[in-house]
Amino acid sequence: MTDEPILESDGGADWPANRPSLTPEELEARAASDRQAGFVISENFRRFSQRDDVFNRAWWDPEVMSDDVAAFYAAHRKPDPRKGDGYTQWDFALLNASWSVARDFAGRGMAKGRREGFLDPFEVFVPQAEQQAELPPVPEVTDRIRSVAAFLGADLVGVTAYDERWTYTHSADISSESRAEKPNDWLDGMTSVIVLGHEMERSLVQAYPSALAAAATGREYSHEAAIVTSLASFINGLGFRAVATSNDTALAIPYAIQAGLGEYGRNQMVITKEFGPRVRFSKVFTDLPLVHDKPTRFGVGETCNACTKCAEACPPKALPKGPPQEVGPDRSNVSGVTKWSADCNKCFTYWTKLRADCAICMRVCPYNRDYSKWRNRRFRDLLNGPLRGLMLWLDARFDINRRVAPKDWWRTASADSG
Ligand code: B12
Numbered sequence: 001m002t003d004e005p006i007l008e009s010d011g012g013a014d015w016p017a018n019r020p021s022l023t024p025e026e027l028e029a030r031a032a033s034d035r036q037a038g039f040v041i042s043e044n045f046r047r048f049s050q051r052d053d054v055f056n057r058a059w060w061d062p063e064v065m066s067d068d069v070a071a072f073y074a075a076h077r078k079p080d081p082r083k084g085d086g087y088t089q090w091d092f093a094l095l096n097a098s099w100s101v102a103r104d105f106a107g108r109g110m111a112k113g114r115r116e117g118f119l120d121p122f123e124v125f126v127p128q129a130e131q132q133a134e135l136p137p138v139p140e141v142t143d144r145i146r147s148v149a150a151f152l153g154a155d156l157v158g159v160t161a162y163d164e165r166w167t168y169t170h171s172a173d174i175s176s177e178s179r180a181e182k183p184n185d186w187l188d189g190m191t192s193v194i195v196l197g198h199e200m201e202r203s204l205v206q207a208y209p210s211a212l213a214a215a216a217t218g219r220e221y222s223h224e225a226a227i228v229t230s231l232a233s234f235i236n237g238l239g240f241r242a243v244a245t246s247n248d249t250a251l252a253i254p255y256a257i258q259a260g261l262g263e264y265g266r267n268q269m270v271i272t273k274e275f276g277p278r279v280r281f282s283k284v285f286t287d288l289p290l291v292h293d294k295p296t297r298f299g300v301g302e303t304c305n306a307c308t309k310c311a312e313a314c315p316p317k318a319l320p321k322g323p324p325q326e327v328g329p330d331r332s333n334v335s336g337v338t339k340w341s342a343d344c345n346k347c348f349t350y351w352t353k354l355r356a357d358c359a360i361c362m363r364v365c366p367y368n369r370d371y372s373k374w375r376n377r378r379f380r381d382l383l384n385g386p387l388r389g390l391m392l393w394l395d396a397r398f399d400i401n402r403r404v405a406p407k408d409w410w411r412t413a414s415a416d417s418g
């Protein structure tokens, strides 16, 4: 531990006192979006400091720190293969290969005290042009941005208004051993957020938990880094500001919901129509004028009220089985938002024992299907309607999302290439 001063969080007490002054129209638009999204946010709401998330607490909070945490992080740098299926040298080799682009981005700014994509926004290759491009009408600008994002590799694109509630009060500082707080002040003057969705490979997700399956996560972090920095470069080239982010800077989930990409589930994830929960998000903050999407609700909340499959399947029992609550299990949960909240310390402790991340709660969800198939689109539509109970029974009966053994994934991979 260093004895440097730690800028103690003000617990988000700067909100709403110093929030940007919103016009009555902007406030009404926000209230309407909250209603449509189903967000329930009370006067107890406080913005969240990134230092309090479990990954950062692992560096300063004795409640989270352990030998297993140290071994978990070491396994990322120097894998420690073991005999069990899914944890062999082949599995760790693919896991670390999948992460390599994201790690390269994360590592390149370390000398400057920056961990890009995780604690700090990405540095973008193309600087902001001095002269702004002539713009067509705003709806056309927005369509062009969607097309460019898809061209660059995004699987989903949504646009929403900048909302300071989801910006971390502070970032966590990589150059401090105890992850001290540091200012997170990149976003002044931003008006919109472009949220990008990145599909995770279904065949790999089916092999969770294993080091092999975790390659599905690593590959998307690598994709996110490449795609989100390219989109921000494009906007900079037009002469507008663009801040490219992955896990850093702000909460992804409320933004993805506000941008109309999906609904919140008991498993703590945004469930999309296109991929269910099997998707990750990155975000570009910008002052380019854009039309904002609206939240959509298609029945996920009602399904999660009737289902507890993710909570039953979670080995350390980190997920809630009851209704949404305003207060979460500990300091790693934002306060003042009525929602399903996980016990993140239990979740992360389980990962550290595996020496790889977990996503069982993503795999087992009945919404995790391959929607290129007609029968799965039909299943989803029925699950979202009056036949929900029957669909949940069928899902349990046929256990579509049972685990695939990692050795079978490798067998299929070599058969496919033959
Ligand atoms: C830290 C973190 C974790 C940590 C710790 C979380 C914590 N509370 O400390 C742990 C280890 C638990 C974790 C696990 C996983 N994570 Co995670 N995680 C994050 C990260 C980096 C930060 C979230 C955060 O700051 N949470 C702290 C506070 C706010 O947590 P909370 O109050 O419990 O709120 C949670 C939810 O309720 C929701 N939320 C927050 N505010 C609000 C407000 C409203 C109105 C609503 C409805 C929801 C909501 O988001 C929070 C997610 O932790 C985000 C990326 C990002 N910047 O958002 C990814 C992220 C949430 N994780 C993601 C995923 C997929 C996973 C895993 C499946 C692991 C994996 N292999 O990918 C598991 C799922 C575990 C689970 N069921 O919760 C995805 C979710 C994608 C999706 N489809 O929604 C994200 C967005 C990363 C990404 N790049 O896409 N994660």
Ligand code: SF4
Pocket: 265, 266, 267, 268, 303, 304, 305, 307, 308, 309, 310, 311, 364, 365, 366, 367
């Ligand atoms: S498993 Fe069931 S309760 Fe959990 S997120 Fe999916 S539908 Fe909701």
Ligand code: SF4
Pocket: 313, 314, 315, 316, 317, 318, 319, 342, 346, 347, 348, 350, 351, 358, 359, 360, 361, 362
């Ligand atoms: S990631 Fe694994 S341990 Fe964490 S909540 Fe999901 S099932 Fe539980």
